Amino acid sequence: MSAILPPSDRLWWKQPIDKVEWAWIGIAFVWGMIMFVMMVYWHVFGKQNLSNEVYRTTPEMFAAKAEKFIAENTVRTETDLNGQQIPVVKIPPGGEGFLIARLWNWYPILELEKGQTYKIHLSSMDYLHGFSLQPVNINIQVIPGYEHVVRMTPTKSGTYAIVCNEYCGIGHHTMLGRIYVK
Ligand code: CUA
Numbered sequence: 001m002s003a004i005l006p007p008s009d010r011l012w013w014k015q016p017i018d019k020v021e022w023a024w025i026g027i028a029f030v031w032g033m034i035m036f037v038m039m040v041y042w043h044v045f046g047k048q049n050l051s052n053e054v055y056r057t058t059p060e061m062f063a064a065k066a067e068k069f070i071a072e073n074t075v076r077t078e079t080d081l082n083g084q085q086i087p088v089v090k091i092p093p094g095g096e097g098f099l100i101a102r103l104w105n106w107y108p109i110l111e112l113e114k115g116q117t118y119k120i121h122l123s124s125m126d127y128l129h130g131f132s133l134q135p136v137n138i139n140i141q142v143i144p145g146y147e148h149v150v151r152m153t154p155t156k157s158g159t160y161a162i163v164c165n166e167y168c169g170i171g172h173h174t175m176l177g178r179i180y181v182k
Contacts, residue, residue, distance in 0.1 A: 050138065050150055057147040062123040066098035070108050073097075080105055081174040088180070091118055099162075099177070101129035101142040103169060106162045106177025114157045114181055122148040129175070130165035141166065154181040 017025075043049060074087040087108040091097035093116040100107040102125035112118055122131060124144040131140040140148055162177030 050140065052140070052148055052150040055147045055149070056145065057123055059123070059125045059144060062098070062121075062147055063100065063125065065121070066100050066107075069096075069098045074108070075111065078109060078178075081176055082171065094118070096121065099131075100125055101131065101164070101175075102126050104164075104171035104175040106131075106164075106175065109178045109180065111180045111182065112152075112154050114154050117151060117153040120150045120152055122150065127168050128166050129168050130163075132163045132165040133179070134161045134163055136160065139165065157181045 070087050070089050073089045073091065075090045076088045077085045078088055080086045082104060084105060086105065088111055089097065089108045090111040093113050096119040097110050097112075098121045099110060101122065110120070122140060122142050123146060124142045126144060128144070129142045131142050132138070140150065142148065158181055160179040160181065162179065164172055164175035168175065
């Protein structure tokens with residue numbers, strides 16, 4: 001009944017806080033402080049931090065650099081889910097690669113060598129997309145106007161999928177890219 005009718009004592013909020021309630025406030029506060037310290041700890045010692053840098057760019061500037069990289073390093077082409085021809089581009093060992101996110105593909109397909117360190121440049125041509133590398137679960141928001149530079153050293157060969165994990169419209173679910181590690 002108490003949820004339907006007003007409390008009989010109208011000034012209930014002036015009652016002193018119960019001991020049990022104080023205990024829970026204390027526990028929540030202490031836990032919050034522990035988590036606050038852990039944020040710094042995980043940043044320094046955690047294994048999920050990306051060594052990335054971010055720069056301002058424009059879609060035109062980024063596309064020009066990516067097209068140059070693609071023109072110089074394409075080894076073959078493959079067809080994606082939308083029936084488009086996507087170049088497969090081999091990044092020179094230790095070199096830099098470019099990856100464009102746009103409605104609705106990741107362009108191009110990148111080919112890497114195991115054990116080499118690469119700098120991958122990422123940007124979006126239109127809207128917000130999400131770079132989610134599977135199955136290793138690396139996540140980066142790809143924002144138009146910003147160029148992310150991510151250092152990567154693949155440790156296992158295989159085919160990795162890039163899933164878009166930011167909803168970007170009707171073709172969002174077809175926005176799948178690939179990275180090959182040989
Ligand atoms: Cu791109 Cu969802």
